[in-house]
Amino acid sequence: MNRMLISSILLVFAMQAVAAGTGNTPAVSTADHTKFKALQGPFKSGEEVTQVCLKCHTEASKQVMATRHWTWDYVNPGTGQRLGKKTMLNSFCIADRSNEAFCNACHVGYGWKDEKFDFSSEKNVDCLACHNTGQYAKIPGLAGHPAYQRMELPPHSGKFVEAVNLPQVAQHIGKTSRATCGACHFYGGGGDGVKHGDLDSSLKNPTRALDVHMGADGGNFTCATCHKTEGHKVAGSRVAPTASDPHGAILRGEKTTRNPATCQACHGDKPHKPGVAGNLLGRLTLGDRLNSHTRTLACQTCHIPAFARGGVPTKMRWDWSSAGTLDADGKPFQKKDEHGHVIFDSKKGDFRLGENVTPDYVWFDGRVDYTLKSDRIDPSQTVKINRFHGSPDEPDARIWPVKRFTGKQPYDLEYLTLLVPHTATPDDTALWFNYDWPKALAAGTAAAGQPFSGKFGFANTEMLWPITHMVAPKDQALGCVECHSRDGRLKEVAGVYLPGRDHYPLLDRVGFGLAFLALLGVLGHGTLRILTRNRRKE
Amino acid sequence: MSERLYIFKRFERFWHWSQALLIITMLATGFEIHGSYHLAGFQRAVGIHTFSAWALITLWVFAIFWHFTTGEWRQYIPTLKNVDSMFRYYVMGIFTGGPHPYRVTQLKKHNPLQRLSYLILLVGINPLIWLTGLGLLYYPVWRDTGMDLATVVLLHTLGAFMMLIFLIAHVYLATTGHTPLAHIRAMISGYEEVED
Numbered sequence: 001m002n003r004m005l006i007s008s009i010l011l012v013f014a015m016q017a018v019a020a021g022t023g024n025t026p027a028v029s030t031a032d033h034t035k036f037k038a039l040q041g042p043f044k045s046g047e048e049v050t051q052v053c054l055k056c057h058t059e060a061s062k063q064v065m066a067t068r069h070w071t072w073d074y075v076n077p078g079t080g081q082r083l084g085k086k087t088m089l090n091s092f093c094i095a096d097r098s099n100e101a102f103c104n105a106c107h108v109g110y111g112w113k114d115e116k117f118d119f120s121s122e123k124n125v126d127c128l129a130c131h132n133t134g135q136y137a138k139i140p141g142l143a144g145h146p147a148y149q150r151m152e153l154p155p156h157s158g159k160f161v162e163a164v165n166l167p168q169v170a171q172h173i174g175k176t177s178r179a180t181c182g183a184c185h186f187y188g189g190g191g192d193g194v195k196h197g198d199l200d201s202s203l204k205n206p207t208r209a210l211d212v213h214m215g216a217d218g219g220n221f222t223c224a225t226c227h228k229t230e231g232h233k234v235a236g237s238r239v240a241p242t243a244s245d246p247h248g249a250i251l252r253g254e255k256t257t258r259n260p261a262t263c264q265a266c267h268g269d270k271p272h273k274p275g276v277a278g279n280l281l282g283r284l285t286l287g288d289r290l291n292s293h294t295r296t297l298a299c300q301t302c303h304i305p306a307f308a309r310g311g312v313p314t315k316m317r318w319d320w321s322s323a324g325t326l327d328a329d330g331k332p333f334q335k336k337d338e339h340g341h342v343i344f345d346s347k348k349g350d351f352r353l354g355e356n357v358t359p360d361y362v363w364f365d366g367r368v369d370y371t372l373k374s375d376r377i378d379p380s381q382t383v384k385i386n387r388f389h390g391s392p393d394e395p396d397a398r399i400w401p402v403k404r405f406t407g408k409q410p411y412d413l414e415y416l417t418l419l420v421p422h423t424a425t426p427d428d429t430a431l432w433f434n435y436d437w438p439k440a441l442a443a444g445t446a447a448a449g450q451p452f453s454g455k456f457g458f459a460n461t462e463m464l465w466p467i468t469h470m471v472a473p474k475d476q477a478l479g480c481v482e483c484h485s486r487d488g489r490l491k492e493v494a495g496v497y498l499p500g501r502d503h504y505p506l507l508d509r510v511g512f513g514l515a516f517l518a519l520l521g522v523l524g525h526g527t528l529r530i531l532t533r534n535r536r537k538e
Numbered sequence: 539m540s541e542r543l544y545i546f547k548r549f550e551r552f553w554h555w556s557q558a559l560l561i562i563t564m565l566a567t568g569f570e571i572h573g574s575y576h577l578a579g580f581q582r583a584v585g586i587h588t589f590s591a592w593a594l595i596t597l598w599v600f601a602i603f604w605h606f607t608t609g610e611w612r613q614y615i616p617t618l619k620n621v622d623s624m625f626r627y628y629v630m631g632i633f634t635g636g637p638h639p640y641r642v643t644q645l646k647k648h649n650p651l652q653r654l655s656y657l658i659l660l661v662g663i664n665p666l667i668w669l670t671g672l673g674l675l676y677y678p679v680w681r682d683t684g685m686d687l688a689t690v691v692l693l694h695t696l697g698a699f700m701m702l703i704f705l706i707a708h709v710y711l712a713t714t715g716h717t718p719l720a721h722i723r724a725m726i727s728g729y730e731e732v733e734d
Contacts, residue, residue, distance in 0.1 A: 286581070286585065295681065480579075481579060485573060497688040500572070503573055504692055507692065507696065507699070514699065515699065515702045522706060522707065526710065535635060
């Protein structure tokens, strides 16, 4: 089987489409890179471009190499867990090990196809991935490189990816944009919108209604407007998020260690217009009442009424156990729903998609821990790939909207660990080319350094994703009754007395019962008075 | 023969009717906030309820001032004397044409049963509702002290049910004058017809 994956084609074309977009107005620069002789080329590879960049931007690679965009490695200071994409599992494509040449198209470097990748070589940093202004795409399968020659992708498909024009791209570099960040972050999990639910290609040129900040007709923010970056260190992280930020807005020049990407960093923790007389009579107004909710709720809870709102569906469930199923002729096949979205693929199994999804809500204090590939699981229960910690008693915990993603994925029946399959790079063990689970798991676990008994099953898994993008304009924020009612959005969130949702059924029964009896009593009394009226007159 | 007695002063009548309006409004919106039904919408119900609460508190500041400066607070000094005959009247005499055992005067405008029930309202139900209600309005101030919101809500709801039952009884008993509308007219005009 020499065919490349359909999903990879889609991914490539989608990424090119993203990269080619005009996105944002280019920033005004004091340097016109088209005038630089060193950038006239020709360049044989991306590395050669990087070497030219580094002649002026001498510290750039060193800065990038200190970040997780480069290391894919992170130790959670709270839990001591070793995390980062190099180590972690998820319930989408599961892990990058053995699939590096494919997955690591989204590594901010050139050439990471196996263990031998040199993390210390400055020329391996891909400046263009984030700083291009179009016409640049890293091709899955090429280990982080763009196409240097016109190539048929997939082979024999009749579809071609044009060779990248490196001098042209290099001369037109700029600041990062929604398109460049989105080229990877919109496509996590193997396709547009698959993973996050609040990040997909609809945010490349969103309307204000989709995202009030990024909307081209709104704030027209780039990602970096909030994810304020210094020395290539990008603020904000889902691995160690800031769940609460109970402070005012950060003043320009203020010395602070606060995360600049939170809502509060700009809006403060009392963003709603307060009442006329401050705290005394202030409780009279809606603004004060809303402000007091910030002690309980994340801003996102009310201001992101639904995710996957831009017309791109997100995956809500991914069942790997049916992957490998072939049709009557032994050929791989796909099933699509009425909108043309794939809901079964022989390579990947069954999906459930969602658009305009109402989030789930959980208490969250920012601590997350993960089930790693070395952790023993209990397959009789749903395995939580990650756990959000937090309880109402903690001052740092807030009720957060999340995407609750469920699935089934392979685990070892003997070692009771979740397994890494080899899937994406064409060879004779990859699942997507051979449809053979035992071979794919043997190869994947070997590359991941996992023990594998040869016996495997499929465990139910669940993963939470914080919802923080696609902030709606304020007139679309949730109304009170969305939560303050018997069957509201927070129906399942324990630990708070929520007026409108909670009540004491016994008190209600007795109270309304007695009131009803009182009513019956006075009606009966009144009836008797009417009936005895004539007698009194005598 | 009967004579007209000026029983209810202008402020008193204003107090009574505005209080009635506020209490009915707050019962209606309060039970919506409680989740018993949907009417105005939760957000509007909270707004109306809160506004009415402040209005009622303001009204009461004036009412308390009025009661003490006029000495009218004495109207609520309880007495058990003749409570039994009042009771007998409502159970029997009212049907058989028996005489009303109580004669209203300007100094004693409430019969013994009224005195008792209004006193319970004024020193029991009202303070319960107000203290817990203010507690709910200012929840953000004390939420981190370890006190329990659910208990405050429970007491507030308990007070609301007592008020509801009071209201039902009160409205009905207002029709038990010598004509069904006599007491109600008196609370509008201030004059009660008293038979000699």
